[in-house]
Amino acid sequence: MASQLRGNDLRQLGFPEGRAIGLALAQLQRKHLKRLSQTEQLVLLRALLDAPTNFLTHLDWSHTAAALLPAPSRHITLAERKDYAVFGAEHIEPGAIHQMETAMKLPVTVAGALMPDAHHGYGLPIGGVLATDNAVIPYAVGVDIGCRMALSVFALPPKHLEQRVQELRKLLLDNTRFGGRDVFRRGQHLDHAVLSRSEFQDIPFLRNKLDTAASQIGSSGGGNHFVEWGVVDITDPTNEMGVPVGQYLGLLSHSGSRGMGAAIANHYTKLAKDVCQLPGEAQHLAWLGLDTEAGQEYWAAMNLAGDYASACHHQIHHRLAKALGEKPLTKVENHHNFAWKEFLADGREVVVHRKGATPAGAGVLGIIPGSMTAPGFIVRGRGEALSLSSASHGAGRAMSRTRAKAELGEADLRRYLRQHQVELLGGGLDEAPQAYKDIRQVMQSQTELVDVLGSFTPRIVRMEGAV
DNA sequence: ATGTAC
Secondary structure (H helix, E strand, O other): OOOOOOOOHHHHHHOOOOOHHHHHHHHHOHHHHOOHHHHHHHHHHHHHHOOOOOOOOOOOOOHHHHHHHHHHHEEOOOOOOOOEEOHHHHOOOHHHHHHHHHHOOOOOEEEEEEEEEEOOOOOOOOOEEEOOOOOOOOHOOOOOOOOOOEEEEEEEOOOOOHOOOOHHHHHHHHHHHOOOOOOOHHHHHOOOOHHHHOOOHOOOOHHHHHHHHHOOOEEEOOOEEEEEEEEEEOOOOOOOOOOOOOOEEEEEEOOOHHHHHHHHHHHEEEEEEHHHHHOOOHHOOOEEOOOOHHHHHHHHHHHHHHHHHHHHHHHHHHHHHHHOOOOEEEEEEEOOEEEEEEOOOOOOOEEEEEEOOOEOOOOOEEEEEOOOOOEEEEEEEEEHHHHHHHOEOOEEEEEEOOHHHOOOOOOHHHHHHHHHHEEEOOOOOOHHHEEEEEEHHHHHHHOEEEEEEEEEEEEEEOOOOOO
């Protein structure tokens, strides 16, 4: 069998230094191209090099072709800014509004909206919702692809939290793992069907990501990610969970797609910036056409990352429910940092990006967390067209991470937690509850977007960091 | 958010 082509072979053929070489080599690893003889591969690469424009819509070679073209042919100019709705403008910093206005000038943008917890992000602001025509923007999805909330409601009274506090604390410490290094040991992993998905073989970029995914499964991230016990208070008797009005023990988790999702986000953002060069501040909003190979690959990888994030939450809840010896009465799960194919009110099919925004289609359930010391809310979407069927994904930050670390002290945090009867295991000053906005005010700005069915008040919170 | 860097 002939040896594989290497980077230097491509250089000899005339490939320029840069991303084209890596992209072409990755393509040649795919099953149907790997079968070709080395001569056939070289003929193909020469044709690609001679006339890259002929390959721009080719399913296999569109992004290699784009990387071979001189930069000016990939430049894109902005269009006139389209209108968009802002909810809770009084809570939103000017930087986030400015970023949203830039996104509304993209030629692929159809509609947009800004949620009341919005703040400055990278590319699209956190809390930004953007509908595009046949294009997906990796940085309008976000780095932590498919990050989500999951709630289990147990048929146990809240006084469990006082009577069995030591046991619940231990269950949390024993059954969760947070951040980069602290994962479950080899023999402790639970298997999950998501690890057998064909995308890990079919998409060249994902081939070496299976190890990371397998080692991190069932774990939680760092930063604002948490797993917590608390009090569920169901207030709406017509809730579609079928849970009677009353108070229950609940388990709430917030986490995403870990290292694998971050790798996908970073890789396809670079790819998008290669094939779609935007002026100045819009440059991070580079998109991939959904009918290009790169766009289809990203779409498949994004969906895999979303399912992986879901699998992690399922394992977290499964471990804890089993250790508690209970089956949940009901579960609610919803994701943000994702893109969906949806229809607008006028019937147009669009790609809706929700970067830190909760899906709130008519009758869709979700959880909008407050902070460690403030309730989160179980909500039912109202399908409001102006918000593109979306709501906030939390209270939003009132203080940046750096400001929180500079201005708050460890003693302040501990006193604040004691006042609110919250026990924090791990965590840091940058995630102190004082650094977040008042969730009740944020909810007041989105009464048109969601109905409140109940609340969740944290009591024992586990985050990244030593206990 | 992230084996926090190709």
